[in-house]
Amino acid sequence: MHNDTRQSQGVARTLSRREPQLHKPKILVVNDHPPSLLALKTMLCNAPLAEEYDVVTASSGPEALRKVLDQQFAVILLDVSMPGMDGFETAEVIHSHPWSATVPIIFITAHYADELNRLRGFQHGAADYLISPVVPEILHAKIAVFIELERKTMQLEQQKQTLALMNRDLQVQQMQELKRMNAALQAEIAERRLAEKRAHDLATKDPLTGLMNRRSLTEQLEHAIVRANRQGEKLAMLFLDMDKFKSINDALGHDAGDELLMQMAARLRGAVRSSDLVARLGGDEFVVLMEGLPSYTAAAEVAKKIIHASSAPFDVAAQSGIRTSVSVGISMFPEDGKTVHDLMRNADLAMYHAKQERRGSIQFFHEELNARLIERRQLEHELQQALENEEFELYYQPKVCVLTGEVVGVEALLRWHHPRLGVLSGGQFMPAATETGQVIQIGQWVISTACAQARRWRDAHDGFPNLPIAVNIAIPQIYADLPKVIYNALRDHDVPPSALQLEITESLVIRDVERATSVLREISESGITIAIDDFGTGYSSLSVLKALPIDILKIDRSFVKDLGKDLGDNAIVEAVVNMARALALRVVAEGVETEEQLAILRELGCDEHQGYLYSRPLPAHALEEQLLHAGV
Structure with a gap:
């Protein structure tokens, strides 16, 4: 101590x-x-x-x-x-x-x-x-x-701080000398780097477009195959060939052809994902390398963007309106090849097949086409079984009054309880059903089931409201005696025409305006309300809208999702509402998910809204519970 x-x-x-x-x-x-x-x-x-x-x-x-x-x-x-x-x-x-x-x-x-x-x-x-x-x-x-x-x-x-200050003073004293000594060194380094870059670009890039050349693409593809194989991922090789390029080159000259190639290269870069690699092999042939793909669909979507981007007119050699397109062949790793040679060859073969079938189209490698054909046939068979085995079900999403918050109707949305794939939305199988014609039978089932549900709600004794049910109509149904199908469903289930609404897409109408107008007028005269769905995504004119017997315009969700963020979308929605007012039509906004979107729609004068803000699509019993609980 x-x-x-x-x-x-x-x-x-x-x-x-x-x-x-x-x-x-x-x-x-x-x-x-x-x-x-x-x-x-x-x-x-x-x-x-x-x-x-x-x-x-x-x-x-x-x-x-x-x-x-x-x-x-x-x-x-x-x-x-x-x-x-x-x-x-x-x-x-x-x-x-x-x-x-x-x-x-x-x-x-x-x-x-x-x-x-x-x-x-x-x-x-x-x-x-x-x-x-x-x-x-x-x-x-x-x-x-x-x-x-x-x-x-x-x-x-x-002491460290003092030393740091002393060192800083020393650095200031030496800075001018260091700058002088470094200037010459930096200039020499910059010149050397520029020379190295030029040499590298000559070895790896196409001198005309600045894209990767064949040699660089081959190296990148080899590395991509190793990564995809190690990580268990897919990659796609998109082989592109410009249609009618030789004719344009011969007619306008090689300088114009080079300019067209440079513009096409720029469009390709803008159409692909930031992670995708674009190369020019020579002539009018290009390749896009895509890594980390979840499915074939992702490759097809990029190919569609490429075709869309290349379809717009070009301004070349002081001439406007020059039109060309690209045909796209696609090979996938590992299904269509596990080497650079196999993937390039198979994508090239698929591209030539696309050119032969239809210029400006997409074609997967043939072996994959066979696999897809088998899958499509299986899906067709399963769709037929789905009707027989009662695997379909309608979900219902409310449509709500913008001003009062009252539920004024529902949209019926088809769901398939697939035994292998789980619950599928209509977008996942209706295209196949449309291609095979099964959409007509499925569409009849949807109309009949919606009418049956309307009858059940009308027979309910618990105060459940009589909500009109909107069903979506596909193109083939227009030509399959649709008025009679609707009449029979209403009669069989004893419900009035006011219990049913039809929703048709804008693109459906403009494909055959005359026929669509005739069929829809007959249906409208029976007392059924008709709505144009996904309005704004097609190219229908005011004269067409004015001629159609429609009651409702549904604004596509793509214009609703950025309300409050994109003034352009605000202006589009306002214009649609004003146009609808001039034509005495009601307006329904789709895909409403936020209170801010709803407030803007209310301010712009929209009548109804539909989306996750109020409710997801629900089975009938779940919707009943929700609405009764809310006191609707």
Whole structure:
């Protein structure tokens, strides 16, 4: 103890000779017992070095953690036995944080720690132990050591700052000389890099378009195959050939042909994903390499974008309206080849097949076509079984009045409980049904089922409202005696025409305006409401809309999703609403998901909204529960 006292006095003399610091070191005392906490604080405040440090207290582990995160401490006196988070746990958390990982901790315990407890303490970062009741002289001596350590640390930090300032001054003095010496070196490096880049570009890029050349594409494809094989992913090779390029080149000259190739290259870069690679093999042949594909559909979608981008007129050699297109052949890794040669060859073969079938089209490699044909036949068979096995179900999504919030109708949406693939939405199988003609039978089932549901709701005795049900109509249904199908369904289920609404897409109407107008007029005259669905995505004129016997325009969700963010969409929706008003039509907004969108639609004068903001599509029983619970 006397040695500790002499040590304390010696350290005190040393500290007294030090220059004042910018801030005092701090000691954190942690003890859940108020008298003990006060006693420790009093000892520290009465110590010979008391003026050299500040004392901070905490009565629990969590409080100590908060203070450690807010302040810097020279040493922590930590009681081992505390309720909840004890000293060991507190020490472990303190030392786990980078800010306080090196703070020394002195554990205070009410009994002599055995070897096991000492080991545990040191494992949790203990720097020392004190036995309670604490002897003031021992406490002062131990604290003095850590205070002096903190002082030394602060002094070193100040010295580092001083050296940094001196170094900065030296750097300023030497800067001009360094700049002069570096200028010549930088110029030489820049010239060398430029030369290297030119050499690299000549070796890897097409000089006309700036795209990758065949050599670079081959190298990239080799690396892509290795990555795809290792990660178990798909990649696609899109082989593109411009249609009628030779004729344009011969007619307008080679300079015009080169200009056309450069413009086509720019359009290709704009049509693909940022991660896709575009190359020119030579002539009018291009290749797109796509990695990380989830399915064939992703490759087909990019191919469609390419065809769409290339179909717009070109302005070449002072002549506008030059039209060409691209035919696209697609091979997939690993299904259509596992080597560069096989993938390139098969994509090329598919491209030639596309040209032979129809210019400006997409063709997957033939073996994949066979596989797709088998899959399509299987899907056709499964669709037929779906009707027989009653695997179809209608979900219903409410349509809500914008002003009152009242549910004024529902849209019937087809779902298929597929035995292999789970629940499928109509968009996942109706295209196949349309291609095979099964859409007519399925469409009849939808109309009949919707009428049956309308009858059930009308027969309900729990106050369920008589909501009109809207069903979607496909193109083949127009030509399959649709008025008679609807009449029979209404008659069989004894529901009035007002119970049913038809939704037809804008593109359906403009394909055969005369025939569509005739059929729809017959249906409209029977008292059934007709809506144009996905309005804004087609190209119907005002004269066509005026001639059609329609009652409702449904604004496509693509114009609704950015309301409030895209002023262009706000203007489009406002224009549609104003046009509908002029034609005495109601307006329904699809895909409404936020209150902000609804507020804008209300302000613009939209009549109804439909989307996830109010409800997802639900089975009939779930919709009933939701509406009855809401008191509709």
